[in-house]
Structures are given as structure tokens and as C-alpha cells.
Amino acid sequence: MTATFCEYKPGLENIPATKSSISHVNGQEGILEYRGIRIEELASKSSFLETAYLLIWDSLPSAIQLKEFETDILYHRRIKYRIRDMMKCFPETGHPMDALQTSAAALGLFYSRRALDDPEYIRKAVVRILAKIPTMVAAFHQMRRGNDAIQPNDDLDYATNFLYMLTERKPHPIAARIFDVCLMLHAEHTINASTFSAMVTASTLTDPYAVIASAVGTLAGPLHGGANEEVLLMLEEIGSKDNVLPYIENRIANKQKIMGFGHRVYKVKDPRAAILQQLAEQLFEETGHDPYYDIALELEKVVEGKLGAKGIYANVDFYSGLVYRKLGIPADLFTPIFAIARVAGWLAHWKEQLAVNRIFRPTQVYTGDHNKPYVSIKERT
Numbered sequence: 001m002t003a004t005f006c007e008y009k010p011g012l013e014n015i016p017a018t019k020s021s022i023s024h025v026n027g028q029e030g031i032l033e034y035r036g037i038r039i040e041e042l043a044s045k046s047s048f049l050e051t052a053y054l055l056i057w058d059s060l061p062s063a064i065q066l067k068e069f070e071t072d073i074l075y076h077r078r079i080k081y082r083i084r085d086m087m088k089c090f091p092e093t094g095h096p097m098d099a100l101q102t103s104a105a106a107l108g109l110f111y112s113r114r115a116l117d118d119p120e121y122i123r124k125a126v127v128r129i130l131a132k133i134p135t136m137v138a139a140f141h142q143m144r145r146g147n148d149a150i151q152p153n154d155d156l157d158y159a160t161n162f163l164y165m166l167t168e169r170k171p172h173p174i175a176a177r178i179f180d181v182c183l184m185l186h187a188e189h190t191i192n193a194s195t196f197s198a199m200v201t202a203s204t205l206t207d208p209y210a211v212i213a214s215a216v217g218t219l220a221g222p223l224h225g226g227a228n229e230e231v232l233l234m235l236e237e238i239g240s241k242d243n244v245l246p247y248i249e250n251r252i253a254n255k256q257k258i259m260g261f262g263h264r265v266y267k268v269k270d271p272r273a274a275i276l277q278q279l280a281e282q283l284f285e286e287t288g289h290d291p292y293y294d295i296a297l298e299l300e301k302v303v304e305g306k307l308g309a310k311g312i313y314a315n316v317d318f319y320s321g322l323v324y325r326k327l328g329i330p331a332d333l334f335t336p337i338f339a340i341a342r343v344a345g346w347l348a349h350w351k352e353q354l355a356v357n358r359i360f361r362p363t364q365v366y367t368g369d370h371n372k373p374y375v376s377i378k379e380r381t
Ligand code: SDX
Pocket: 011, 188, 189, 191, 192, 193, 222, 223, 224, 225, 227, 256, 257, 258, 259, 260, 261, 262, 263, 264, 265, 307, 310, 312, 315, 316, 317
């Protein structure tokens, strides 16, 4: 079969890598839909687990289906003691994303049976991964502080339980609800880098734990999921509203990217950023103002003024860190929390890939030499 040669596009920009019905982004109008439902609707009316069910099984669950799903996940929240023992050997200074990638891959050691054509195997893997990833994130955080992991509390819902395992305190219901909405906002976003990584790994028919480990490693990068942590460091470095303009002018003059801005698809403000901004303001009303929010508002205004014409606006990572910080979450856990949410999207694409699988194997534009002679080491200069 003769290959139809399409033009090489760096970063595969605008090149479709699959056909998918899981989510849709309209980058010109700032629209995000999960299985056809607008993110604003889900953020105000749904829950993270209901949204995860929708993404993975392509329908909103009935009340019975949702209860069964929530109960199944609650039952699988605990992790093997050997994984906890392994995590106790991790250096306290290690980044939580490296700890998560390692422990996610380790799950595959305990659930190594691969039966990708068995719907019950798929369902069980979905439940185990959704249930155990938050426990692993919270466990490493406790251990790096010299504590034992806090066991999941079966009386608490998904979001409340995570914050409890992280802080040993039951959060205010408003804080738990805001955190649950943050998880929904970060759950899925078409073929982003970490989802593409998950799809490529899935296409080799390896186990789902290896798929998730691949995706976690990809999400960790500062150009992708790691930007939320960088945004807070940037706000702290700027320190005051007066410093915003000189800081931004300096970054632009040095052709340095401004964290939390720009997007391969959105050329207007990311709709998730707008919702996260509302959540931040709601939190500040309840728990007191955050002066960094004033710096963030000034920064967004200055960047829009200077780069808006290039389609560079605030993305999902710009305000998320301010919300998480107000919830008492350390900055280096912002990206692991992004992973807790995006696991739903990665699993949805894993299932979708398996249904019509063909191993990913792109081609290249070769720029090297041909027929070069081998030069013996004696003759090399
Ligand atoms: C996420 O794909 C997804 O959907 C990702 C995500 C998801 O939910 O999965 O939405 C999550 O990753 C959000 C993005 C988080 N990353 C950041 O905030 C890091 C900063 N942003 C940039 O690195 C950048 O905007 C990207 C990586 C997000 C997108 O980069 P592109 O599409 O590859 O754009 P580019 O690097 O080719 O830049 C095009 C132009 C360049 O200027 P010129 O050389 O043409 O003059 O825009 C400029 C860039 O310099 N530009 C920026 C900028 N982003 C792009 N300039 C300053 N600051 C920025 N943030």
C-alpha cells in the first residue's frame, strides 16, 4: 500500500491521532464538552465520580449505577501494604509525581493478569485505579513528613476522603465541594500530551497500570500538568501588583513562556480558568482573601493586553493553584491532584483505544545521511 505522505507538523499540531466521542473542545469559542455535556453544566450539577462514569461508560449513571460505582470505589481505596512499604523507602525530597508514577506502575505487580477482552477485568481495573491513586498521593505526602499513611475513611465521599487523608482533618463541606469541582474540571481534555501517551501505551496491549504510569510521567512536565505549581512560584516571585508589568515585559523580552497562559487549542480564555476563578472567589468569601489573587488578576490583565492578539490567554493552570493553596494543599501536590482527576480521562481513552485498537507507529521525515563508511577507531580523529 503506498503511503500517502502528509506534511510533518511539529508536535503533531492539528493532526488527528484518533476518532473519539469522549470530549470536545472549541478553541475559538472557549467551549469544552464531556460526552456532549458542557463543562459548566457538569461543574454546577454533577460530581467527580458521576463525571468519571460518564466519561468512561459514555452515559450518565442511574441512581443505582452511581451508588454501586461509588461503593465499589470506596471498597478499593486501600493499597497493598507492600506498596506502602515501598513508598516508605522513597526519599522525602522526591517529587510527588515521581512517587505517584512509581507506585502506579507497582499496582501492575499485584494485578498482573491481563484480560483486555474481559469487560469485568476492564471494570475492575477502572475501579482500582480511580480508587487507589488518591490514596497513594496522600500516603506519600504523609510519609515524606515522617508519618504513617492515613487510612481511607469509609464514611467520607471521594473528595472529602482525599482531603482527610492528606490533612488528617475533615474539610469544610464547601471546601470539599470546591475540590470535587476542581477534579471535574481537570478530568478530561481531548488528545493532550498525557492522554496521547496513555493511548500509545494502551495500543501495545500492555496492562492499564503501565498505561497510567506512562500518562503520569507525561503530565509531570512544566509545559503540561506541571504548570499549576510553576504559576504559584511565579506569583510569589512577583510579590506585588506593581511588579507585574516589569516581570511580564522581562519574560516576553527574553522569549520566556509565562506559566498558566497559552494553549495549543484555546485561543481565548480557557473555560476551566473562568470556573476556577469563580471557585477561588467563593473560597475567599468563605475563608478570607488571598493577596496573591490580586496579583493574579493584574497579571492576567497585563498578559491579555500584550499577548491576547496572539491568542494567548489564561489556561486551566492559572487559577487552580490559588484554589488548592487556599484548601491547604502544598504546591508540589497540585500536579498529582491534576493526575487524580485526569485518570478518568486516561481510562476513558484507554477503553476507547482498545475497542478499535491499532498500535501507534507513526513515520518520520528522515534528515540523516545514507551509505556512510564505517571508520575504524584508529582512523578517527
Ligand atoms: C495544560 O493540551 C491540553 O489540553 C493541555 C491541558 C489539559 O487539560 O490537558 O489543557 C493542560 O497543559 C495547559 C497548559 C499548561 N502549560 C502552561 O501554562 C505552560 C505555558 N504555556 C506554553 O508552554 C504553551 O502555551 C503551551 C505549551 C501550552 C502551548 O504551546 P504551543 O501551542 O506549542 O505554542 P507555541 O509554543 O508554539 O507558541 C506559539 C507562540 C510562540 O510565539 P512566537 O515564537 O510564534 O513569537 O506563542 C508564544 C510562543 O512564544 N507563547 C507564549 C506562551 N505560550 C505560547 N508566550 C508567552 N507565554 C506563554 N505561556
